[in-house]
Amino acid sequence: MTGRPSFQRQLEELQRDMVAMGTRVEEVIQQAVTALLDRDQETARQIIAGDDYFDQRELELERRCLSLVALQQPVASDLRLLGAALKIITDLERMADHAQAIAKSTLRLGTEPFIKPLIDIPLMARLARGMVHDALTAYISQNEALARQMIARDEELDRLYKQVFHDLLEFMVEDRRTIPQASQLLFIAAHLERIGDHATNIGEWVIYMITGVRSLMNN
């Protein structure tokens, strides 16, 4: 890579900062689910207050992408990298929004005991977070195989979501008093399922970036 070193450096810095944002997204998903399980209202409040960070990062990284497009006229793999970056930034911010929404549900749930021990939701959280981690790893290391393998795991997340949905529906049908709590848990499961979809989107953009072929794998 001899030509255009300054452009290359800016692309690398952009990717590095995107991965830094992505790492924070991973962390906040973990924190949101831990706060839920621990009934930790204080941490949930902090997560909600911290969402501004992700909004600011989204705007700042988008601006840098658009500047590079305008000033450097990227083509071919550089263009695909920047096109993918613009979309991935949005997915990252959306995932952070879902983590924040989980924190809001945690506040609404209060400290009342759970109607049943939470099993599938922590499983979903672990799976979703692993997908986000692998999506970012696939992005930074340009690893198509990892992206595909990560996308395949979204099916398991969807399956768990359906199971949680049916379980909670049964609770609500049997005992109306569970509705306030069960509906919040249902929202939380839906947020985790959506995080998996965003990770899948990132995986699809990584595949596009590497191969030039855009295909929708799941959803």
Next chain:
Amino acid sequence: MTTATTVAVPATGQSGPPRAGGSEAGPEPIIRVQNLSLWYGPVQALKNVSMEIRPRRVTAIIGPSGCGKSTFLKTLNRMISFVPSVRTEGRVLVDNEDILAPHIDLVALRSYVGMVFQKPNPFPKSIFENVAFGPRLRGIHDRARLAEIVERSLRQAALWDEVKDRLNHPALYLSGGQQQRLCIARALAVDPQIILMDEPASALDPAATAKLEDLLQQLENDYTVIIVTHNMQQAARVSAETAFFLDGELIEFDATDRIFTQPRDPRTEAYVTGRFG
């Protein structure tokens, strides 16, 4: 070579030579280059180039200095024959006629395949006489007929409105961008089907370049335009298809959109992204 304006339909279907856009059906090629090699004395400048250029679209030729792109362009109307030491192999079929054959009528060929150069080169004559020059050579002397051709050509070259009130002024009084469009009008005046352009905007300022690029897109409706350019963004903006040359070889020829979003060959990728060249 005749100046017939219909595009000959080949007897058989296509196979083999690269045609941009893959297998997509479209108009039959107006130019078929078959295994073209060219030497300047002992130096080989083109190596076994085969490609098919389809009519009525802009084809851009890109590549680093010395890659053979200008040589290739000049072969298409035999301008290359001015160089004494040139030797060629292979065929260049324009409307199914091999223009490298010895009996070719070069005057007729160069009317049919016009050329516009890097630097505007109007004759030191009036605007009118520049455009009327070719038709006069071809035996048209009727003043009304000439005036008609001059107006049509200047309109097609998007210059008419700027010069219609001063057709008798010297062409050299025009700005660089206007002079270049005048040269295009001069080429159009002899009813070409194909127009070759060698870096036509490299001596023009951005505003004149934008006008020229806009003109290229209009010409595409009626003419086959082949443009050599160092400016890759210009190739991307104006052309439907792009050919990438390197060291005398045609490396890749495809839809321009494809070349600039996902080129197939790593050498094309390296060149268009500015990593070499």
